[in-house]
Amino acid sequence: MGWIFRTARNRDGQAHALEAQAQEVAPAPAPLPPVAAEGLELALGAKLLDGWLSNRRQVLVPHTLNFRVLAPEESALLVDVMAAAAQGDGEVDPREARQLPLTLERLGAGEAETRRLEAALAEPQHLGQLLSRVEEAGLTTHAYAAALLAINRRGGVNRAFLDYVAQRLGLSAEVAGSLERRYRT
Numbered sequence: 001m002g003w004i005f006r007t008a009r010n011r012d013g014q015a016h017a018l019e020a021q022a023q024e025v026a027p028a029p030a031p032l033p034p035v036a037a038e039g040l041e042l043a044l045g046a047k048l049l050d051g052w053l054s055n056r057r058q059v060l061v062p063h064t065l066n067f068r069v070l071a072p073e074e075s076a077l078l079v080d081v082m083a084a085a086a087q088g089d090g091e092v093d094p095r096e097a098r099q100l101p102l103t104l105e106r107l108g109a110g111e112a113e114t115r116r117l118e119a120a121l122a123e124p125q126h127l128g129q130l131l132s133r134v135e136e137a138g139l140t141t142h143a144y145a146a147a148l149l150a151i152n153r154r155g156g157v158n159r160a161f162l163d164y165v166a167q168r169l170g171l172s173a174e175v176a177g178s179l180e181r182r183y184r185t
Helices: 002-008 016-023 034-060 072-087 094-106 111-122 127-137 140-150 156-168 173-182
Strands: none
Touching: 072 094, 072 111, 072 127, 072 140, 072 156, 094 111, 094 140, 127 140, 140 156, 140 173, 156 173
């Protein structure tokens, strides 16, 4: 039994066989020839560029619409866009009236935005002036996302409204499609 305990005594983190091997110095790896190094850099650069180009629409378009990080005037503008989108087909249907406050809450809006929405839904919005203000504020993609979240996209009039807004805000079909996929309801 003593031989079992002798081997167990060396279990203090020392591995004599490995330490002996570590003392032997291995030869340094040979450097790559300049042509191979350039080829490797080009291949790696091409792979990175290809990955970025295939993913750029997701990187360049905002991923989230969060009212907590927006300035109060930006939040108010986007709430007005949501109200205009809900009114775009001529009336605010009961489903939209129920969903809009819930959508605002989900997006991090507070009580001020909810009150603003109620007031904006009570009076017609001037879409031309509203979209001009959106462009001046640099919130074009945010406004399109807000409009998407405010209405039922399956209706023909609502679909035409969204197409008009995307065209008026200068959003490409790829960007609008990316936002529509991201903000499915």
